[in-house]
Amino acid sequence: MLFSRNGYYDSRVIEGARVIDPVEGIDAALTVTVENGVITRLEPASARPGFVLAPAFVDPHVHLRTPGREDEETIASGTGAAAAGGYCAILAIPNTEPVVDSAAVLASLVEKAKNEALVPVGFMAAISKGQQGTELTEMGELAEAGAAGFTDDGRPVVSPGLMRRALQYSPVAGRRIAVHCEEPSLTRGAQMHEGVVSAELGFGGYPSVGESVMVERDLSLAGYEGQPIHLMHLSARESVEALSRAQAGGVQATGEVTPHHLCLTDEAVRSLDANVKMSPPLRSSDDRDALVAGLRDGTICAVATDHAPHARQEKDVPFEEAPFGVTGLETAFAALNTHLVGPGLISLPTLLERMSTGPARAFGLEPPRIAVGAPANLVLLDTEAAWRVTEDGFRSRSANSWLLGQTVKGKVLMTIAAGRVVHE
Amino acid sequence: MTTNAFLRPARRHLLSIDDLVREDIERLLATARSFESALEREMKKLPTLRGRTVVNLFFESSTRTSSSFELAAKRLSADVMTIRAAGSSVDKGESLKDTALTLNAYDPDVIVIRHEAIGAPQLVADVTGAHVVNAGDGKHQHPTQALLDLYTIQQEFGRIEGLHVAIVGDVLHSRVARSNIQALVMCGARVTLVGPPTLIPRGIEAMGCESTADIGAIVEADVVYVLRMQRERMLEGANYVPSLREYTALWGVTPERLRPGQKVMHPGPMNRGVEIDPRVADSPDALIEAQVRSGLVTRMAVLYDLLTHGPVVVPTAAAMEVA
Numbered sequence: 001m002l003f004s005r006n007g008y009y010d011s012r013v014i015e016g017a018r019v020i021d022p023v024e025g026i027d028a029a030l031t032v033t034v035e036n037g038v039i040t041r042l043e044p045a046s047a048r049p050g051f052v053l054a055p056a057f058v059d060p061h062v063h064l065r066t067p068g069r070e071d072e073e074t075i076a077s078g079t080g081a082a083a084a085g086g087y088c089a090i091l092a093i094p095n096t097e098p099v100v101d102s103a104a105v106l107a108s109l110v111e112k113a114k115n116e117a118l119v120p121v122g123f124m125a126a127i128s129k130g131q132q133g134t135e136l137t138e139m140g141e142l143a144e145a146g147a148a149g150f151t152d153d154g155r156p157v158v159s160p161g162l163m164r165r166a167l168q169y170s171p172v173a174g175r176r177i178a179v180h181c182e183e184p185s186l187t188r189g190a191q192m193h194e195g196v197v198s199a200e201l202g203f204g205g206y207p208s209v210g211e212s213v214m215v216e217r218d219l220s221l222a223g224y225e226g227q228p229i230h231l232m233h234l235s236a237r238e239s240v241e242a243l244s245r246a247q248a249g250g251v252q253a254t255g256e257v258t259p260h261h262l263c264l265t266d267e268a269v270r271s272l273d274a275n276v277k278m279s280p281p282l283r284s285s286d287d288r289d290a291l292v293a294g295l296r297d298g299t300i301c302a303v304a305t306d307h308a309p310h311a312r313q314e315k316d317v318p319f320e321e322a323p324f325g326v327t328g329l330e331t332a333f334a335a336l337n338t339h340l341v342g343p344g345l346i347s348l349p350t351l352l353e354r355m356s357t358g359p360a361r362a363f364g365l366e367p368p369r370i371a372v373g374a375p376a377n378l379v380l381l382d383t384e385a386a387w388r389v390t391e392d393g394f395r396s397r398s399a400n401s402w403l404l405g406q407t408v409k410g411k412v413l414m415t416i417a418a419g420r421v422v423h424e
Numbered sequence: 425m426t427t428n429a430f431l432r433p434a435r436r437h438l439l440s441i442d443d444l445v446r447e448d449i450e451r452l453l454a455t456a457r458s459f460e461s462a463l464e465r466e467m468k469k470l471p472t473l474r475g476r477t478v479v480n481l482f483f484e485s486s487t488r489t490s491s492s493f494e495l496a497a498k499r500l501s502a503d504v505m506t507i508r509a510a511g512s513s514v515d516k517g518e519s520l521k522d523t524a525l526t527l528n529a530y531d532p533d534v535i536v537i538r539h540e541a542i543g544a545p546q547l548v549a550d551v552t553g554a555h556v557v558n559a560g561d562g563k564h565q566h567p568t569q570a571l572l573d574l575y576t577i578q579q580e581f582g583r584i585e586g587l588h589v590a591i592v593g594d595v596l597h598s599r600v601a602r603s604n605i606q607a608l609v610m611c612g613a614r615v616t617l618v619g620p621p622t623l624i625p626r627g628i629e630a631m632g633c634e635s636t637a638d639i640g641a642i643v644e645a646d647v648v649y650v651l652r653m654q655r656e657r658m659l660e661g662a663n664y665v666p667s668l669r670e671y672t673a674l675w676g677v678t679p680e681r682l683r684p685g686q687k688v689m690h691p692g693p694m695n696r697g698v699e700i701d702p703r704v705a706d707s708p709d710a711l712i713e714a715q716v717r718s719g720l721v722t723r724m725a726v727l728y729d730l731l732t733h734g735p736v737v738v739p740t741a742a743a744m745e746v747a
Contacts, residue, residue: 188662189662191542194626194627195626195627196627196628196630198625198627199625199626199627199628199630199631200602200628200630200631201542201564201602202542202562202563202564202565202597202598202599202602203542203563203564204563205625205626207626272542272543272546274543313519316519316521316547317519317520317521317541317547318520318539318541318542318543318544318546318547318561319541319542319543319546320540320541320542320543320544320562321541321543
């Protein structure tokens with residue numbers, strides 16, 4: 001399901017770091033040895049302050065813009081950005097031009113990834129042909145060709161009938177259905193969260209219920225069909241509460257949340273900066289609190305960046321004319337370490353789990369772990385290092401980051417993905 | 425130049441009423457009053473902004489706002505040019521940023537911009553060296569409209585503090601309403617929004633106003649401010665109101681719904697017979713023409729204030745030799 005350039009494996013000795021692995025239950029000062037891409041020794045050591053070694057991150061939600069918008073991102077640049085962000089695996093979203101809705105398109109991406117991908121990448125395929133919401137894609141054949149999951153992300157599956165069929169059919173493919181929950185008749189003309197700030201600024205509002213009514217519908221359908229479902233980029237308190245209720249009722253549902261929804265609220269939109277315009281939108285501080293609590297207690301098992309690169313000229317326009325989406329791969333850990341771990345809203349081990357094991361399990365991927373004999377998928381962090389986010393520091397082809405110009409704490413010093421050092 | 429001029433940011437803009445505090449509004453209204461008395465003279469042109477350049481950049485149709493900005497700049501002896509999107513390089517696909525940069529090459533002192541997208545004036549302020557005045561951006565703000573409305577109210581009542589203003593109609597799509605709510609609340613007026621619940625934005629009470637769907641509430645107000653029913657902003661099938669006919673029946677401002685002596689305002693252009701009864705529009709209690717007149721002196725005050733920072737000194741007749 002994951003594809004990358006192959007060929008070589010690296011060896012490294014990572015001396016004296018606090019090693020945190022929620023899967024193996026490790027939180028200790030160790031020196032870790034990697035030989036030919038495999039972890040071979042774990043030895044007690046004294047840790048350098050701030051240095052943390054953890055299983056590398058997994059991002060289940062990345063827009064690689066390939067095929068079609070290679071000016072914004074390519075497989076090479078997007079996986080380069082992932083490497084810089086500490087990721088050992090990413091899943092690409094199929095809302096490209098053309099849409100990844102046939103085995104032929106998927107096969108060409110797999111070939112490209114085998115030549116270009118620095119970090120292993122999985123390709124999701126569309127639920128419906130052309131993401132038009134009317135006909136199912138050939139999910140069986142797509143899974144055989146290597147699809148990592150199915151989603152129409154970028155747009156919702158409007159028809160409950162089609163959504164039900166997708167869930168019913170999904171065991172044939174054996175892959176997770178991931179849904180972008182939005183009721184379009186409630187979000188027409190929306191530019192930001194509907195609330196006090198949109199009332200004052202005059203923007204068309206995207207109400208919380210525009211998301212949560214679809215969350216409720218999809219959870220009901222998944223429960224009825226007894227199939228697993230993954231809810232993408234949750235933004236509203238009502239959605240988190242619905243997910244929690246469904247999980248308690250036995251629905252196999254997982255959820256993800258983005259760094260920007262965890263760090264910001266709709267107050268940020270007062271700046272009219274096009275780099276805080278995304279969909280779903282930044283919501284109220286009450287919604288943000290619910291998202292943080294959901295991530296902390298595990299209702300939401302995954303951080304997903306929803307990395308959405310946009311060309312400079314497309315964001316360099318008035319807010320109302322700008323496209324939705326921000327980049328996130330290279331800043332996710334720093335943003336969350338600064339805004340959540342720093343103020344004590346979530347512990348570092350929990351955050352690391354939600355950025356690695358959580359998303360891997362949600363999509364049936366082998367979670368990265370730190371154990372003798374395991375393939376090396378490691379991220380070395382300096383949790384104390386402060387740095388300024390600047391446009392020229394990105395490996396992504398795009399720079400539409402909400403953190404531009406800000407100083408954050410927490411730096412990725414090294415990433416080892418599938419046994420190769422991809423960032424140092 | 426005031427002594428604390430160095431404390432101010434080097435370049436000021438008027439993008440939103442939010443950029444102002446109450447003292448700013450009071451100073452601007454006082455400046456507008458001095459200009460009004462100056463304009464009563466036979467020689468209407470003041471040399472105050474001679475050698476300054478004002479660019480009017482209008483991407484949306486406008487009669488009263490663009491003409492009043494143009495005349496305001498001319499009355500102050502500034503060089504003024506008005507550029508409309510139709511027939512300009514915008515037609516050829518030029519981005520707003522490039523249009524702004526092109527104009528910036530002429531080193532204008534002020535750029536007045538009207539644009540259909542929220543955030544356009546902010547973008548122009550970010551990329552040019554000019555003072556930027558927002559002459560209306562989408563549904564966001566129209567600060568000079570609010571200032572001229574406050575000026576009109578002040579002229580009529582001698583005060584704003586303690587007055588009760590009812591704003592009636594399509595608040596959701598109205599930049600005029602948003603700027604007016606902010607400015608009126610800032611100056612101590614009580615503001616009540618009246619209209620269909622579908623056209624009153626959720627959460628707007630946080631701006632310090634009240635809201636109701638009951639048209640009967642307008643009878644308590646000192647001023648009834650009627651908003652244009654903006655049909656062109658209504659997304660098709662959005663069902664904000666079942667029909668214009670029903671809107672007029674339930675929220676139209678008619679003589680029967682007013683009490684004698686209540687003042688009525690409207691930012692124009694009016695849909696007579698829709699949001700406002702023609703008998704109301706033409707009554708002596710309507711301040712609609714006064715609003716248009718206020719627009720000129722208020723916009724003169726805004727241009728003057730941005731470019732000088734100081735209290736206005738109306739030149740004596742002797743000093744008024746204009747080329």
